[in-house]
Amino acid sequence: MTYKGASFLVLFWGIINLLISGVAYYYMGSFSQPVLVPGILAGVLSFGLGHFLNRAHTLAFILAxxxxFTFVFWLGWLTSQALTQEQNYIFPDALANPSRNVYFLVSSAMLTSTVLVLLLLGVFWKSIYLSLQNKM
Structure with a gap:
């Protein structure tokens, strides 16, 4: 994989995070704020990193x-928080927040896409870095 492919991968990661954040806001409304913040931040950051990586900046690859790596830990923490919430299956509360399952689904989907991007960038780091050095 060259740096051009890595830039499109990072851009795709941003698009996926923004789409998932939009779905979370559509279904959960104001309850989606803990998932919305890392999704929008990852989307905007990956747009910038993808642009500079497409222009063959080595620092953009390192920052990606x-x-x-940082978003894996942040989204992993959010997913574990959503997973460990106590649910009362015997006497369900009618006034409880029904968006708990959507929160878990959205945070785990964002975590999965981030882990895949980190895995692909980690596996192909040498070829990406060498293609960046050949460009200079």
Missing amino acids: LVAS
Whole structure:
């Protein structure tokens, strides 16, 4: 994979995060704020990193690795928080927030896409880095 392919991968990661954030806001409304913030931040950050990676900036590749690594931990923490919420299956509360399952689904989908991007960037780091050095 060259740096051009990596830039499109990072851009695709941003588009996926923004789409998932939009779905979360559509279904959950104001309850989606804990998932909305990392989704929009990852989307905007990946647009910038994808642009500079497409222009063959080595620092953009390093920052893309660091950003995806950071978002794996952040989204992993959010997913674990959504998973460990106590649910009362015997006596369900009619006034409880019905968006808990959507929250878990959205955070785990964002985590999955981020892990895949980190895995692909990590596997192909040498070829991406060498293609960046050949461009200079």
